Amino acid sequence: xxxxxxxxxxxxxxxxxxxxxxxxxxxxxxxxxxxxxxxxxxxxxxxxxxxxxxxxxxxxxxxxxxxxxxxx
Numbered sequence: 001x002x003x004x005x006x007x008x009x010x011x012x013x014x015x016x017x018x019x020x021x022x023x024x025x026x027x028x029x030x031x032x033x034x035x036x037x038x039x040x041x042x043x044x045x046x047x048x049x050x051x052x053x054x055x056x057x058x059x060x061x062x063x064x065x066x067x068x069x070x071x072x
Contacts, residue, residue, distance in 0.1 A: 012027075012028050013027045014028065019068070
């Protein structure tokens, strides 16, 4: 998988309109590809740094639904 070619023009980060405040984004890339592809190393490091700084939290979309449904 390390040598798999990735078309960076096809990568996208999409805001989820159903979540209030435009606070939820989905980065459309397979977790394993992000972890193992050398060409995505800088993106992976940027995500890790933002996570460590508390600027983002990586979470499955389904895990973010209960607060909306419970109106928390």
